[in-house]
């Protein structure tokens with residue numbers, strides 16, 4: 001049984017793979033590998049796909065996990081919308097479903113929408129093939145108890161037994177993880193950071209957070225709150241933060257903080273291309289557009305935000321010594337100069353030896369990272385057993 005698990009996991013990580021290579025990786029005797037592969041094929045867990053590309057000798061056929069054997073659903077929600085994916089054992093996306101939350105942000109309404117989205121995806125496959133539902137949560141979770149503990153983004157969202165509720169409604173196992181951690185896991189398994197064992201992912205949007213892969217493991221933390229980069233203290237006289245403190249990175253450099261600063265500067269008489277907005281509200285996309293046209297005010301405020309972000313990320317790099325930093329796609333939307341400024345500050349503020357071989361990348365998974373990471377939790381559980 002143990003060896004079967006070793007073989008399945010080695011194939012999962014290295015597929016498609018030949019039997020010879022499997023032997024090198026697992027150190028299991030060739031005869032045992034042949035037997036176990038045969039059983040796994042009979043049980044429909046493995047398929048053969050193509051032949052290896054070798055110039056000499058007999059070409060071996062390659063083994064792959066039979067993706068369609070089982071499925072999982074990964075779902076991410078926040079105060080604005082729900083995105084869910086049906087993925088197979090190989091993490092391949094088979095279906096996608098999205099819903100806007102709308103004006104009504106009552107707890108019951110949001111839960112009802114989550115149930116609807118998840119069950120519409122679950123109906124696409126026979127129920128015995130569905131392993132479970134992974135949830136990428138916008139706030140703090142207690143995953144063992146299945147509790148969505150707190151989110152500053154959704155009013156009155158506290159101590160919600162989301163795991164239990166969804167399990168009762170959908171009759172499948174449910175697992176919770178914080179959204180930044182889910183995204184980091186997805187980048188590590190499937191994205192730009194695939195198999196990079198020391199990895200830092202920076203989430204940027206309504207909030208700021210990071211995820212850390214250290215020596216091949218996702219850091220979750222004692223209270224599953226590892227990676228709260230947004231609440232690191234960065235400015236002595238900074239704005240009040242949603243967490244109750246002040247001067248947090250999130251309160252001075254997140255997208256809402258940037259929009260607030262632009263709005264206030266315009267109200268105080270600063271010149272800007274977005275001077276005449278009708279309701280006085282300023283959106284991030286207006287700011288990006290104005291900045292791309294050379295608007296001084298927007299460029300200055302974005303630049304200031306990049307500076308703070310660079311300092312916060314540099315501190316994190318000094319703590320965890322990653323090989324690669326992956327930026328949220330939303331950071332690239334701010335403009336090329338924004339990322340360049342962040343990288344400049346990182347190089348200035350981090351130890352030289354830590355940055356000399358440091359790689360930078362922008363997420364390749366985008367909005368699917370959260371649900372993919374959440375589904376990965378369910379798949380990992382399966383491969384552990």
Ligand SMILES: [Zn+2]
Nearest residue numbers: 231241243248
């Ligand atoms: Zn804070």
